[in-house]
Amino acid sequence: MSVLIKNGRIVTATDDYYADVFIEGERVSLIGKDLKVNADKVIDAKDRLVIPGGIDAHTHMDLPFGGTSSNDDFDTGTKAAAHGGTTTIVDFAVQTKGKSTIEGLDTWHAKAEGKATIDYAFHMIVTDMPVERLPEMEKLANEGVTSYKLFMAYPGVLYVDDGTLYRAFRQAGDNGTRICMHAENGIVIDEIIREAVNDGKMDPKYHASTRPTRMEAEGVYRSIAIAEVAKVPLYIVHLSCSDALEEVKRARSRGVDVMAETCPQYLLLDQTIYDKEGFEGAKWVMTPALREKWNQDVLWQGLAMGHLANVATDHCPFCMKGQKELGLGDFRKIPNGAPGVENRLSLMYHAGVVEGRLSLNRFVELTSTAAAKTFGMFPKKGTIAVGSDADIVVFNPERKERISVHNEFTHHMNVDYSAYEGFEVQGWSEVVLSRGRVICEDGKLVTAGGGQFIKRARTGELLR
Ligand code: URP
Ligand code: ZN
Ligand code: ZN
Numbered sequence: 001m002s003v004l005i006k007n008g009r010i011v012t013a014t015d016d017y018y019a020d021v022f023i024e025g026e027r028v029s030l031i032g033k034d035l036k037v038n039a040d041k042v043i044d045a046k047d048r049l050v051i052p053g054g055i056d057a058h059t060h061m062d063l064p065f066g067g068t069s070s071n072d073d074f075d076t077g078t079k080a081a082a083h084g085g086t087t088t089i090v091d092f093a094v095q096t097k098g099k100s101t102i103e104g105l106d107t108w109h110a111k112a113e114g115k116a117t118i119d120y121a122f123h124m125i126v127t128d129m130p131v132e133r134l135p136e137m138e139k140l141a142n143e144g145v146t147s148y149k150l151f152m153a154y155p156g157v158l159y160v161d162d163g164t165l166y167r168a169f170r171q172a173g174d175n176g177t178r179i180c181m182h183a184e185n186g187i188v189i190d191e192i193i194r195e196a197v198n199d200g201k202m203d204p205k206y207h208a209s210t211r212p213t214r215m216e217a218e219g220v221y222r223s224i225a226i227a228e229v230a231k232v233p234l235y236i237v238h239l240s241c242s243d244a245l246e247e248v249k250r251a252r253s254r255g256v257d258v259m260a261e262t263c264p265q266y267l268l269l270d271q272t273i274y275d276k277e278g279f280e281g282a283k284w285v286m287t288p289a290l291r292e293k294w295n296q297d298v299l300w301q302g303l304a305m306g307h308l309a310n311v312a313t314d315h316c317p318f319c320m321k322g323q324k325e326l327g328l329g330d331f332r333k334i335p336n337g338a339p340g341v342e343n344r345l346s347l348m349y350h351a352g353v354v355e356g357r358l359s360l361n362r363f364v365e366l367t368s369t370a371a372a373k374t375f376g377m378f379p380k381k382g383t384i385a386v387g388s389d390a391d392i393v394v395f396n397p398e399r400k401e402r403i404s405v406h407n408e409f410t411h412h413m414n415v416d417y418s419a420y421e422g423f424e425v426q427g428w429s430e431v432v433l434s435r436g437r438v439i440c441e442d443g444k445l446v447t448a449g450g451g452q453f454i455k456r457a458r459t460g461e462l463l464r
Pocket of ligand 1: 182238285286287288314316336337338
């Protein structure tokens with residue numbers, strides 16, 4: 001199968017030019033002006049941007065969490081991602097405490113294999129790591145799982161102590177791999193939650209008030225200090241606020257290898273949303289919680305200046321009906337997480353490029369290239385170049401949509417609400433190709449399945 005994308009404006013993290021792209025099989029084989037080639041399919045990209053498929057480095061498909069499971073699996077979640085122009089996700093496999101991480105990896109392979117429409121890779125959530133099990137981390141790296149997430153939050157569930165952090169950090173560093181960190185002081189937060197509950201504060205809004213930004217900043221500071229001593233590259237996930245970003249900036253300015261991701265929800269939503277009537281605020285119960293609005297400007301500036309390296313969604317959808325409502329009358333029981341994998345490119349293009357906060361190149365970098373480079377998938381993924389996978393989005397920079405759970409052009413996620421209900425966005429993924437296959441066209445899924453596991457490289461290595 002060959003595809004010719006004609007007349008488009010190709011935008012990568014570094015380039016911006018008009019040319020045709022010829023795809024043979026799964027990869028880009030030729031880029032040039034007015035290519036004279038025969039193709040099985042021709043896509044006219046006049047007045048369109050031709051950009052690398054989005055990479056969402058933080059998703060939770062089919063994650064058992066909070067007494068239920070996130071409601072998108074690898075079938076529904078990757079189809080929704082495809083609609084929104086994302087062609088690769090890095091999802092989080094989970095190690096069951098006391099059991100092998102390899103077993104956790106097998107479980108996630110079984111969840112994804114044969115179901116995914118786009119390509120996928122795995123980080124491994126490490127829930128314990130005794131000395132005798134450390135060699136597993138090298139095995140994981142050989143299996144293409146070259147990053148590990150550890151939690152300072154959620155005591156009794158995913159939380160690990162500082163000793164475990166240090167051990168896993170050391171091993172990950174020795175193996176040439178990366179640590180992802182959920183940085184919040186969960187032990188102190190649990191005490192604050194206990195106080196709130198004693199005072200009868202049980203509504204969704206208390207999820208936010210019991211998780212102060214300073215406790216996130218403390219987690220960021222502490223994990224950076226441990227990573228610095230353990231000599232491992234660190235990646236702070238879902239950074240939500242100025243306090244935490246300050247710690248990242250301080251460490252980077254003294255040369256520590258730490259980078260951080262933020263998410264559209266922290267850039268576009270704020271904590272006043274928890275004041276909505278009744279139980280409505282449960283839709284946005286996520287961790288970290290939404291913050292005071294002024295933090296958004298600081299995060300946008302961090303993205304533009306390079307202090308923040310990536311934008312991922314932390315897609316972890318729970319329906320209001322039957323899932324979020326587990327926490328009716330007790331915010332502690334609301335499953336933590338919100339949907340977003342489908343809307344990231346449109347939201348970031350609109351709020352970033354259209355509203356003048358990001359250049360076009362930086363938009364591409366933040367939605368695709370940075371994740372590919374950080375997580376060992378570049379240059380196979382994350383760019384448009386001869387030899388790279390033909391993961392490409394023909395993006396209409398003018399098309400406007402109103403994001404809604406009822407809008408067939410913005411909502412295919414298996415969840416009964418949209419976190420961005422009513423948001424007007426300009427910019428929409430019109431044709432989406434995954435390794436040369438057209439998977440979405442004009443809002444319709446045209447190819448289901450076919451997503452492959454991506455064995456990622458170690459830090460500093462290229463994946464071809
Ligand atoms: O609320 C969230 N973020 N749920 C998913 C788990 C996590 O901490 O990333
Ligand atoms: Zn987390
Ligand atoms: Zn997450």
